[in-house]
Amino acid sequence: MPLNYHHLRYFWAVAHDGNLTRTAERLNLSQSALSTQIKQLEDRLGHALFDRRGRQLHLTEAGRIALDHADAIFATGQELVATLQDSGRSRQALRVGAQATLSRNFQIGFLRPILSRPDVEVILRSGHPTELLEGLATLNFDLVLLNREPPDDGLAPFETHRLAEQPVSLVGTPARLNPDLPLATLLRDQPVILPTRDSTLRMAFDAQASRLGISPQVVAEVDDMAMMRLLAREDIGLALVPPIVVKDELASGRLVEARDHPAIVETFYAITLRRRFPNPVVQDLLAER
Structure with a gap:
C-alpha cells in the first residue's frame, strides 16, 4: 500500500510544533482526528513515531528518521513550486554536537570526509558536555564530539569511539616565549591563558603546577579554544592549547611553541547512541578513522 502523504504532512506538522493541541488548532482539525491520522501513519510504517509523556510528545528513534525524510520530501515540494532547477539531490542530515572548548581545526578535520558530499547536510551545534549528551540521548544529535568519556551511569546506551x-x-609570541626555557621558568615568569576550571586540561595543568610548586599568574580563563588562540596572538600571555588549535600561527611563525611540553594529553572522542536505526553518515565517518 502506498504511503499516504496527508498522514505524513500531519505528522510533520506535529513533530515541528511538538504539541498536538496547537497543531490541531492551526490546521483547523479536532485533536482526535489529528491523532487518528498519525496513528494510521504509525500503523503503515510499523513503528511508533511519538513517545507520549503526559501532554508532551517526544520523537522516537523511528520518528526522528521519519521527520528527516519528511523534511526532505516537503523541501523538494517547495523547490518544485518555486520552479527551481531540478538538479538538486535529497540530502541526509547529520546532527553533530561539539564541546564548546573543542578545537575548531580538529572538528573540521574530523568532518572533512563528508563536508563536500552533495547528499549530506551537516548541522553543527556547540555546548556544554552535559547538554550535548542529553541531546544525544533524546536523538537531537547523531554524534557528539568531546575531549572526555561520558559517565558510565547506565541510563543511556552511549558508545565511545x-x-x-x-x-x-x-x-606564545616570539617576543614573549623563548622555546628553549624550561617549563617551570616559563610558568614562573610569564602570565598564562588557561581553560576554565571545569575542563580536563585545566585540572591536569593545575595538578602539574602544584607538583612543581608554582602558582602561575593567570591572566585569562577561557572556555573557547578559538578565543585562547586570539588572546595568545594579542600577546597577553602564554596559552595552554593543543598545537592543532594554532597550527596556522605556528606555521607562519606568528606564535612559537615551548619545547618543554607540559605532561598533558588531550584525547578526542566521538560519542554515539546505540540505535536500532543508526545514521549511515555516522558509520561512514567513523569508518574513516
Whole structure:
C-alpha cells in the first residue's frame, strides 16, 4: 500500500510544533482526528513515531528518521513550486554536537570526509558536555564530539569511539616565549591563558603546577579554544592549547611553541547512541578513522 502523504504532512506538522493541541488548532482539525491520522501513519510504517509523556510528545528513534525524510520530501515540494532547477539531490542530515572548548581545526578535520558530499547536510551545534549528551540521548544529535568519556551511569546506551590524542603545549609570541626555557621558568615568569576550571586540561595543568610548586599568574580563563588562540596572538600571555588549535600561527611563525611540553594529553572522542536505526553518515565517518 502506498504511503499516504496527508498522514505524513500531519505528522510533520506535529513533530515541528511538538504539541498536538496547537497543531490541531492551526490546521483547523479536532485533536482526535489529528491523532487518528498519525496513528494510521504509525500503523503503515510499523513503528511508533511519538513517545507520549503526559501532554508532551517526544520523537522516537523511528520518528526522528521519519521527520528527516519528511523534511526532505516537503523541501523538494517547495523547490518544485518555486520552479527551481531540478538538479538538486535529497540530502541526509547529520546532527553533530561539539564541546564548546573543542578545537575548531580538529572538528573540521574530523568532518572533512563528508563536508563536500552533495547528499549530506551537516548541522553543527556547540555546548556544554552535559547538554550535548542529553541531546544525544533524546536523538537531537547523531554524534557528539568531546575531549572526555561520558559517565558510565547506565541510563543511556552511549558508545565511545576514541578518535585521536595529542600533547598540549604552551604557545606564545616570539617576543614573549623563548622555546628553549624550561617549563617551570616559563610558568614562573610569564602570565598564562588557561581553560576554565571545569575542563580536563585545566585540572591536569593545575595538578602539574602544584607538583612543581608554582602558582602561575593567570591572566585569562577561557572556555573557547578559538578565543585562547586570539588572546595568545594579542600577546597577553602564554596559552595552554593543543598545537592543532594554532597550527596556522605556528606555521607562519606568528606564535612559537615551548619545547618543554607540559605532561598533558588531550584525547578526542566521538560519542554515539546505540540505535536500532543508526545514521549511515555516522558509520561512514567513523569508518574513516
